Amino acid sequence: MSPPNNSIIVIGCGVTGLSVATLLQSEYPSATITIIAAEIPSGQSPSADYASMWAGAHYRPTPGSTSQLKQEFDMGVRTAERMKRIARDHPESGVAFMTGVEYLEDPPAEFSSIKTGDVYAGPEDNFRVLDQTELPNGVKWGCEYRCYCVNVSVYLKWLLGRFISKGGRLIQHRLSSAQQAFDYAEESGLGKVSTVVNCSGRNFDQDRKTKIIRGQTVLVKQQYHKTVTRQNGDGSWAFLIPRPQGGGTIVGGTKEIGDPEERPRPETLNLFPDFVDSVDKFDVLKDNVGRRPWRDGGYRFQTESVGRDKRIVHGYGAGGRGYEMSWAAAERIVALVMESVPANSKL
Ligand SMILES: Cc1cc2nc3c(=O)[nH]c(=O)nc-3n(C[C@H](O)[C@H](O)[C@H](O)COP(=O)(O)OP(=O)(O)OC[C@H]3O[C@@H](n4cnc5c(N)ncnc54)[C@H](O)[C@@H]3O)c2cc1C
Ligand SMILES: *[C@@H]1O[C@H](CO)[C@@H](O)[C@H](O)[C@H]1NC(C)=O
Ligand SMILES: *[C@@H]1O[C@H](CO)[C@@H](O)[C@H](O)[C@H]1NC(C)=O
Numbered sequence: 001m002s003p004p005n006n007s008i009i010v011i012g013c014g015v016t017g018l019s020v021a022t023l024l025q026s027e028y029p030s031a032t033i034t035i036i037a038a039e040i041p042s043g044q045s046p047s048a049d050y051a052s053m054w055a056g057a058h059y060r061p062t063p064g065s066t067s068q069l070k071q072e073f074d075m076g077v078r079t080a081e082r083m084k085r086i087a088r089d090h091p092e093s094g095v096a097f098m099t100g101v102e103y104l105e106d107p108p109a110e111f112s113s114i115k116t117g118d119v120y121a122g123p124e125d126n127f128r129v130l131d132q133t134e135l136p137n138g139v140k141w142g143c144e145y146r147c148y149c150v151n152v153s154v155y156l157k158w159l160l161g162r163f164i165s166k167g168g169r170l171i172q173h174r175l176s177s178a179q180q181a182f183d184y185a186e187e188s189g190l191g192k193v194s195t196v197v198n199c200s201g202r203n204f205d206q207d208r209k210t211k212i213i214r215g216q217t218v219l220v221k222q223q224y225h226k227t228v229t230r231q232n233g234d235g236s237w238a239f240l241i242p243r244p245q246g247g248g249t250i251v252g253g254t255k256e257i258g259d260p261e262e263r264p265r266p267e268t269l270n271l272f273p274d275f276v277d278s279v280d281k282f283d284v285l286k287d288n289v290g291r292r293p294w295r296d297g298g299y300r301f302q303t304e305s306v307g308r309d310k311r312i313v314h315g316y317g318a319g320g321r322g323y324e325m326s327w328a329a330a331e332r333i334v335a336l337v338m339e340s341v342p343a344n345s346k347l
Contacts, residue, residue: 012199013037014052019330038174041156054290056241075328094154096244100147105233107141202293217252221283238270
């Protein structure tokens, strides 16, 4: 078999790389799309740096007025539309729609203007501000809406399985740099490569804007039916995130900026009285520690020329919302690829 001419390489097999690879396949049906990744969804013990294995993951919109927050809000709504179709057409994907609840002990002033019926998580989200009588002790503001949760290991394997069944290739290999992908691809018989997409999370660590935000959660056996987020008055967070398909419930979680500790620390579990009536009734299956691939200012969406007819398209820095923004981010990244490689060009 002769090597495919000019294939596209995606570095990374997290939610960002897999979403990008999926969209590239539909834009370039006759090209070979290859994922090169150090860690892949079937690995037995993922490192803390493989963020996609450690996410909850639930969808919780982040309303706000800065341009970054507005952009991220739109990306969340756009991604939710596609997730809705996936949940409906492919229940085996590990994505399921359910009620999301938020409790705030100390709501910012602008929350008083939010009303039942507003669009909060997207169209038809059944958004409702909770009545004072429905709020737990200590909570001043609460709401509920339709959103989705993701069983992350099921979902990543599902995306990867579809990618491969449509002719995508996967090579498990740790690169020393994104540039090395060009030579490595040629050595691996993939032919000449001119486009490498960098969806490496924050793992190459060359970009000084990226930093770790450590997150520790526990997986409990009990299955809850709603996702709950509580923002406490002291700035800490507590959440419940069910894993669809009987995967239990994630209870969390911490946010420690720049903290590299990989081992779980003793943590006090937050109590959700609707779920279990005392903390020791939680049936803890696993302590999780992951690192969110944070980047100041948000994602880097950018094409960098690295030599004659060679370019790296960057798509990393998802931070704490890489699932919630995944499809919209992938569209932005694929649009950059298409600026350099028109879909009808002979790949
Ligand atoms: C505790 C916790 C809770 C979270 N909760 C949520 C949530 O509720 N909702 C949500 O949307 N998000 C959540 N997140 C964030 C989410 O996990 C990330 O935003 C997302 O997984 C980032 O995906 P990614 O594909 O960009 O990076 P990653 O998942 O880190 O993937 C990077 C990929 O690049 C590969 N790679 C890296 N370096 C190299 C190299 N040198 N050579 C080859 N390959 C390489 C890796 O092996 C991997 O395949 C949470 C994160 C944590 C830690
Ligand atoms: C690729 O992504 C990493 C983040 O993982 C970043 O540090 C790096 O600067 C990017 N570019 C190259 C050429 O590696
Ligand atoms: C869902 O995720 C959990 C891990 O949280 C896993 O143990 C479980 O097997 C998953 N569900 C299915 C149906 O695979």
